[in-house]
Amino acid sequence: MHANLIAGTWTEGVRTYQNTNPSDTRDVIGDYAVASREQALEAVSAAHAAFPAWSLSTPQQRFDILDAVGNEIIARKAELGDLLAREEGKTLPEAIGEVGRAAAIFKFFAGEALRPGGELIPSVRPGVGIEITREPLGTIGIITPWNFPIAIPAWKIAPALAYGNCVVFKPAEVVPGSAWALADILHRAGLPAGVFNLVMGRGSDVGQVLLEDERIAGVSFTGSVGTGQRVAAACVPRGAKVQLEMGGKNPFVVLDDADLAVAVGAAVNSGFFSTGQRCTASSRVIVTEGIHDRFVAAMVEKMKTLKVDDARKAGTDIGPVVDDRQLAQDLEYIGIGQQEGAKLAYGGEALEKNADGAPGFYLRPALFTETTPGMRINREEIFGPVVSVLRAKNYEEALALANDTPFGLASGIATTSLKHATHFKRHAQAGMVMVNLPTAGVDYHVPFGGRKGSSYGPREQGRYAAEFYTTVKTAYTQA
Numbered sequence: 001m002h003a004n005l006i007a008g009t010w011t012e013g014v015r016t017y018q019n020t021n022p023s024d025t026r027d028v029i030g031d032y033a034v035a036s037r038e039q040a041l042e043a044v045s046a047a048h049a050a051f052p053a054w055s056l057s058t059p060q061q062r063f064d065i066l067d068a069v070g071n072e073i074i075a076r077k078a079e080l081g082d083l084l085a086r087e088e089g090k091t092l093p094e095a096i097g098e099v100g101r102a103a104a105i106f107k108f109f110a111g112e113a114l115r116p117g118g119e120l121i122p123s124v125r126p127g128v129g130i131e132i133t134r135e136p137l138g139t140i141g142i143i144t145p146w147n148f149p150i151a152i153p154a155w156k157i158a159p160a161l162a163y164g165n166c167v168v169f170k171p172a173e174v175v176p177g178s179a180w181a182l183a184d185i186l187h188r189a190g191l192p193a194g195v196f197n198l199v200m201g202r203g204s205d206v207g208q209v210l211l212e213d214e215r216i217a218g219v220s221f222t223g224s225v226g227t228g229q230r231v232a233a234a235c236v237p238r239g240a241k242v243q244l245e246m247g248g249k250n251p252f253v254v255l256d257d258a259d260l261a262v263a264v265g266a267a268v269n270s271g272f273f274s275t276g277q278r279c280t281a282s283s284r285v286i287v288t289e290g291i292h293d294r295f296v297a298a299m300v301e302k303m304k305t306l307k308v309d310d311a312r313k314a315g316t317d318i319g320p321v322v323d324d325r326q327l328a329q330d331l332e333y334i335g336i337g338q339q340e341g342a343k344l345a346y347g348g349e350a351l352e353k354n355a356d357g358a359p360g361f362y363l364r365p366a367l368f369t370e371t372t373p374g375m376r377i378n379r380e381e382i383f384g385p386v387v388s389v390l391r392a393k394n395y396e397e398a399l400a401l402a403n404d405t406p407f408g409l410a411s412g413i414a415t416t417s418l419k420h421a422t423h424f425k426r427h428a429q430a431g432m433v434m435v436n437l438p439t440a441g442v443d444y445h446v447p448f449g450g451r452k453g454s455s456y457g458p459r460e461q462g463r464y465a466a467e468f469y470t471t472v473k474t475a476y477t478q479a
């Protein structure tokens, strides 16, 4: 049994959750503790009690611990990647890549702990000096989704600790394995008891405690729009800081002058890799008239070569969908697209078994063509390997279609025109813009986040993370 970590002690829950493999549902990964609300409160108390000392820990102490965490993750990359692929269903190379990203993030923020910022500014009054410093917030509630089971926890926990905060971490229910392994590494790296706490369990009870408890100074959340709105509704009235990363309906524009191979490669990568389960995935491909038919034909040819199979098998391109609920949602939207009159140009069938006969949540990636902007498949986040193609007369119409969404996380364009690339970077209504690159595939040391309904609050990642995890103090001294 894998227990929760509360006040430095591994603590059994009130029941257990059986973690299973979406590539082979007969494969049980292990049993994981499910915490009660009372245990979540104990974790908050432990973090609150640990904060005064941890907030005064030296940059060297924080560096040593975060760097050691990064080193252990790198050393165990293959093993942790295997666990991640087994519980979430992304392919082994993708999973190992995600583990490498988590290690790099810990090492980046270890460095940040050694580079505390601050400013000395002369006052407008004679003889007065002003110091501007950043201080940690206190205890941070960290709530994460299932699609990046180690990278998203890493990119919230590492900055929280680096800037001197304590943490209560609630991972998504369906991927407790990677979260537990990360908690074990953090615990053994020498963090004082209570500085970091793991409470696995349901959002509606364990998660809710983190939203409501006055001792939680900030909540960093990644997940769906609906839950994000709940987080804001609970936290904002009580004055807690919030950082919300939510859904996307990211566009990828293909112009007549695009390099066809670049456009198809980027569209297949961002639409279908990681089974389409990335917030940065492009689910709307907007193609101008002159290249439309050639692009669609090349997409279908490429999709025919994609191998949908066990996530951990060599040669698999697309692993299973994470669970039965997500598969049902994907299939429902594929049905909706057909009812709305879109043409299912390729894929969309659930495959009950993989090539070896193992039962899993497999779905052949789906491509819709002849779609229109108002269709639900073009407006709502599906979060699966389902892409729709929209026709545009020219660049101006393509840009307008790209921006015609309530979301604004990532936006991409394939073009060889410097003029259009430059204009798109300026006018795409998104937090991240990619030119001749997939919309998914971000660096770990620069700001990450979106606009409109995709994000709320300060950016994550890189030095910009300090904006959420610290609060600014302006001190005046009369000499």
Ligand SMILES: NC(=O)c1ccc[n+]([C@@H]2O[C@H](COP(=O)([O-])OP(=O)(O)OC[C@H]3O[C@@H](n4cnc5c(N)ncnc54)[C@H](O)[C@@H]3O)[C@@H](O)[C@H]2O)c1
Pocket: 143, 144, 145, 146, 147, 148, 170, 171, 172, 173, 201, 202, 203, 204, 206, 207, 208, 211, 222, 223, 224, 225, 226, 227, 228, 230, 245, 246, 247, 248, 278, 279, 381, 383, 409, 454
């Ligand atoms: N923008 C980004 O950076 C980003 C990155 C990855 C995933 N996502 C989004 O995540 C979603 C998929 O993840 P999901 O299905 O795990 O999302 P979700 O909203 O269902 O759950 C996210 C987390 O919130 C918790 N939760 C649920 N109800 C809660 C409550 N009442 N109080 C507190 N916590 C609660 C869940 O237990 C889970 O840990 C997609 O919409 C995707 O776009 C966004």
Ligand SMILES: O=S(=O)(O)c1ccc(CO)cc1
Pocket: 148, 151, 152, 278, 279, 280, 439, 440, 441, 442, 443
């Ligand atoms: O765009 S991706 O590089 O695939 C990516 C990686 C990690 C995360 C975590 O939110 C999101 C997107």
